[in-house]
Amino acid sequence: MPLDSATRPLNSLGFAKPEAETRVLVAMSGGVDSSVVAAQLAEEGYDVVGVTLQLYDHGAALAKKGACCAGRDIHDARRVAESVGFPHYVLDYENAFREAVIEEFADSYLAGATPVPCIRCNERVKFRDLLETARDLDADCMATGHYIRRVMGAQGPELHCAADPVRDQSYFLFSTTREQLDYLRFPLGGLPDKAATRALAAKYGLPVADKPDSQDICFVPEGNYASVIEKLRPGAAEPGEIVHVDGRILGVHDGVIHYTIGQRRGLGIGGLSEPLFVVRLDVDARRVIVGPKEMLSTRIVPVREVNWLGDAPLTARAEWEVLVKVRSTRPPRAAILRPLSDTQAEVELLTPEDGVSPGQACVVYEPGGTRVLGGGWIWRGA
Structure with a gap:
């Protein structure tokens, strides 16, 4: 006699039905983490659908290394899906990504802030727009390769740090809402370290098993924020003065966008008796304010x-x-x-x-x- 949903034990994703009847959309970046998630769930018998987001110009991305969601990464995600044997789709989210993430990044940076676009991308694109796509595809849940844990508590699912503090990504996922957390799954959060992830990738024979981790923000090559801002906001790199907190003008700079709070190196004001740090950016006056470390x-x-x-x-x-x-x-x-x-x-x-x-x-x-x-x-x- 078949079990009904009231008596059937929960599967590993928390649903009272067979794995083959549980559809899960896996957000695939093309890296080893999300690839392992997809392969693992497929091996367990789940109805896996892989989706990769094209977030910015595909042609420009092909020439980049060390960042997520580039052209090579889309190709790698497709290869993984083909090798494991589940459907894979590429969705064009360029406009959504530009409006929700890149434009704010540029404006925030120009205002003297130090933005974290990866958080906005999770909040506004992956966990909002893509999550709605998952629902449209009748997926029971959406899984990602993030290193964080979803733990069932007395009042529903809770967000917890990953088992491996070195890989923990909780800082980038703080804005995950209760409703999103109810739908999301993070299969890698309990792994002891990245070596365990790569061991699984090798076990599943994934073509990305040895692929290096991405380091840069996906649309900021080589971590060069200023060059990206100059392209997005022509004329933003206006020169100005480097000023000590006591009012002394110590030198000139070629754009506030080249400086961040706490910066010490590369100020171009050598020969002073005390080490100085950027303590404030006055964007309107185009001034970089420097002072002693205690002011930070x-x-x-x-x-x-x-x-x-x-x-x-x-x-x-x-x-x-x-x-x-x-x-x-x-x-x-x-x-x-x-x-x-x-x-x-x-x-x-x-x-x-x-x-x-x-x-x-x-x-x-x-x-x-x-x-x-x-x-x-x-x-x-x-």
Whole structure:
């Protein structure tokens, strides 16, 4: 007698039905991580559909190395699908990507911020537009190759850091909403390290098993932000003055877009008795303000566009004792989170941090655990 959905055990993706009747859309970048996810789910018997997004000019992308979603990556994703034996589609998201990610990146950078476009891409393209495409294809869920864990809690799915802290991508996924989290799956989050992923790729005989990890933002070759901004906003690299916080003019620069908060090298103002750092960018006056390192220390961090994933509402308490990351490469630090509304808050760092910059994310974690409680965008000067 066949089991009904009330008595059938859940499959590995959390559905009370056979794997062959569970359709999962896998977002495939062409890299080893998402390829392993697709191959693993296919081997388990799921109805896998692979989708790769073309996010910017395909012809220009073919000449690039070291970035995701380029022409070579689309080709690699297709090869994986063919070798494993599941359907694969390429969707043209160029216009959506430009409007939702690239334009804001350019405007934010020109305003003196240090944007993180990968977060916006996850939030506005992959986990919004692509997720809707998955629903249109009658997929039961969407799986990605991100290193993060989805854990069922007392009040539904929770977002947790990956088992491997080196690969953890929670900083880039803080804006994932509850509704999105209900639909998303992250099969790699529990793996001990990247070597385990590559071992699986070799096991499945994937053509990308030895492919290097991408390093750059996909539309920023060689990490050269300024050259991209100049193409997007001609005339943006206007020269101006490098000014000490005490008012002294120390030199000239060839565009504020070439500088970031906390920068020390490449200022072109050698011969001074003290090391100086970029402490502020005055875009309107085209001035790069420099000063001693202690001026970079920040204790109070204002955040907005807060996405909250805690069990209780953000405003249920006047203060939350939390851990926060203000940069993806830094470990979480103890802080007090004070809600100002459902979407704005003030974060007090118990130990001041250097180089806190508008445009970066401030991601919130539970103390003593792995749960991601959400986060927001740092929105004015440190």
